[in-house]
Amino acid sequence: MISKSTIDQVYETARVEEVIGDFVSLKKSGSNFKGLSPFTDERTPSFMVSPVKQIWKDFSSGKGGNVVAFLMEHEHFTYPEAIKYLAKKYQIEIEETEQTDEQKEQANERESLYLVSEFAQKYYQDVLWKTEPGKAVGLSYFKERGFTEETIRQFGLGYGLDEWDAFTNHALEKGYQLDYLEKTGLTIVKDDSRDPGLKRKFDRFKGRVLFPIHSLSGRVLGFGGRILSNDKKAAKYLNSPESEIYYKSKVLYGIYYAKQAIAKEDNCYLVEGYTDVIQMYQRGIHNVVASSGTALTPDQIRIINRLTRNITVLFDGDAAGVRASLRGVDLILEQGMNVRICTFPEGDDPDSFAKNNSLEDVLDYLKENSKDFIQFKTSLLAEEAANDPIKKADTIREIVGSIAKIPDRIKREIYVQQCAAMMNISEEVLFNTLAQISRKENNDARKQERQEQKAFEVIRDQPREAKVDVQFELERKIIEILLLYGKEEQQFEDLVLKENEEGELVLEPENVDAKVYEKIYLDLQEDEIELTHDQFKIIYYKLMEYLNEKEDFQLSSFLNELDQELVNNISSILMEEEKYSLHNWERKDIYPKEKTKSIAQLVSETILTLRCYLIKKRIYSLQQDTEEESEDNKEVLEEIVNYLQLNKLLNNKLNRVLS
Structure with a gap:
């Protein structure tokens, strides 16, 4: 621990x-x-x-x-x-206390899969650098590809011995369970055909160079393995199967190494293969990722979208491959992202081009040859259509279909204008085609929605008006005040109920100096008020204990002592008002006023409002009692009158008019 x-x-x-x-x-x-x-x-x-x-x-x-x-x-x-x-x-040395056997057994399955994967990555890396076959076969291959030793180590590249069960036996000797080796796909387990009671175990990545696939945070999720022999029956590239920790469609190769550069450069280069990523990274272009051995998926695009709105897709000179990959561009457009496309000269791909050119030359080439998607797609498809009017019509329809994917109306209009100029066709025709496509998509979406509603149709209760839970909001505000200002020393105006010379009840102010948390605690105690919401109640008592014991209140230290559910609750309380700054009101010439209330005023008004609310609840409860005829009705009515009078005094203090 x-x-x-x-x-x-x-x-x-x-x-x-x-x-x-x-x-x-x-x-x-x-x-x-x-x-x-x-x-x-x-x-x-x-x-x-x-x-x-x-x-x-x-x-x-x-x-x-x-x-x-x-x-x-x-x-x-x-x-x-x-x-x-x-x-x-943050380069902090971890001190750990010894775990018991029971605690070790309690490590969950997901963590076990991570540990097995990280062990495998270290094992394959050691084989590459420390064994003769590893150096002679694996290391030689990587160096032939032009990778430096520093790059090979940085990306954790490795090699699997050309033996049936070298890795599996080593892992079992080190205490790793066969069940987890199988679930990560590192080991293939089959029944022995000669003896059904026995299991045969094989290394999945036998005789392959290995590319570890990392998560955004750098944990090893799986592997891509390339075979080096001429075995025509074996796949050239082999990926780990999907597992509890590895989903191909949700992973981008190289994202761990690229994430900071993508955010800094505000652009992401998207390539096809592992070696494309590594070679470009080695050349000095770090904002580059690959789709990890699968066609580009919406989940992968969303990962990039969190870091930048701009993607440049890099294709090699193979025209057929480019044509097949254009579907991925439409997926990127659907996410509202900006897409540029760059193709390399025939016979080159990102790997070879980065290997054979200087960083300056590569950057210049990317800058000069990256085209906006509409320019690229129009020129590519127009070339294919040549002078065939039928093919040209299909080409235009396909381009407009891509434009229809773009959520932003202004961008759509600009692209239509571009397309009209490049294809020598009127904008009106293109806008009409765009409207037809949009109508069809909207009709399809509505039809789908109706089908879903029909499938889940339920008997509805009578419509209810959404009501604000006043007590919940006030209790939430009390927690917020304690978190933000608990240790602040303030001068409060206490209200003491007295009888004046005319015999009327009045609230007379008395000034008192106190810390915010002390004032709130004493006011709630005096009125015997308890918070009703379970989470607020827990946070309240933990806060009071912490504020009372600690000289200085540090929010991060306090959160450190709570479970994650309470931490989530507190973040919701403290960040509630921050959401309004997300709307960029200033751009709409709306300028929210800064808060001018003093802390003391905020505390007093919150407690007074809670008192008024509870008084109203008590009055309502007493009124319900008087509906049943009883000898005690007189006393109850007197109590109601007293509460009404107190409620009026408190509301006067809050500058509220009662109906």
Whole structure:
């Protein structure tokens, strides 16, 4: 187990904006940062990070918390994994206490799969560098590809011995379970045909050079293996099968190495193969990823979309391959992203071009030859159509079909104008075609929606008006005040109920100096008010204990002592008002007023409002009692009159008019 001193040091050192910035492209917004949600598919930012409070909130999914909560949500880390990741990032030495056998057994399956994958990566890397076959076959191959030793080590490249079960036997000797070796796909297990009771075990990546595939956070998810022999029956490239930790469609090769450069350059180069990524990275172009041995998917595009809105797709000189890959461009357009396309000279691909040219030459070529998607697609398809009017009509329809994928209307119109000029056709015809495609898509979508509604049709209750839970909101405000201002010393105006010379009840003010948390605690105690919401109640008592014991209140230290559910709740409370800054009101000439209330005024008004609300609830309850005839009705009515009088006094103090 990780020692408490290490955990405390991690929380003190880690910066939430730095850690999240590795996964999400963040832009300054006042004192905060904002970006696209990494948990939902969206085109306008709803994700907010507060460096001051060291918390984050995703308003589209409702998730939130501190830096550890983000890693647990986004990377599906366990709590210890998140702490270890942060310790590694900030170069903090981890102190661990010895785990019992029972604790070791409790490590979940997901973590076990990660551990097996990371063990395999280290094993294959050692084979490459420390064995004769590894150096003679694997290392020689990588060096022939033009990779330096530094690059080979940086990407963790390896080699699997050309033996049936070398890796599997070594892993079993080291105590790794066959079940996890099989689930990661590192080992293939089959029944023995001669003895059904026996299992035969084979290394999946026998005789292959290996490319580890990493998550955004750098954990090994799986492998891509290239065979080096001339065995025509074996696949040239072989990937790990999908597992609990590896989904091909949700992974981009090289994203771990590229993420910071993508955000910094505000552009991502998209290539096809592992060697394309490595060679370009080695040349000095770091913002490059590959689609990991699968056709480009919406999930992969969304990963890039969190870091940048701009993608440049790099194709080799094979025209047939380019034509087949254009579907991926339409998927990128659907996500509202900006797409440029660059093709290399015939016979070249990103790997060979980067290998044979200087960094300056590669960058110049990419800059000069990257075309906007509409220019590229129009010229490519127009060339294919030549002078055939039928093919030309089909080409135009296909281009307009791509334009229809773009969510932004202004961009669509500009592209239509471009297409009309390049294909020598009137804009009116193109706009009509675009409208037809859009109508068809809308009709199809409505039809699908109706079918779904019909499938899930339920008997509806009578319509109910959505009601605001006043007590919930007031209790939430009390927690917010305690979190933000609990230790602040303020002068409060206490209200003491007295009888004046005319015998009327009046509230007389008395000034008192106190800390905010003391004032709230005493006011709630005096009126015997308890918070009713379970989560608020837990947070309230933990806060009161912490504020009472600690000389200085540090939000990050307080959050460190809570479970993640409470941390999420607190981030929701503290970031609630921040969401309004996401709307860019100033661009619409709307300027929200700054808050001018003093802390003391805010505390007093919140407590007074809660008192008024509870008095109204009590009055309503008493009124219900008087509906049943009883001898005690007189006493109840007197109590109602007293409460009504008190309610009027409190509302007068709040400058509210009662009907």
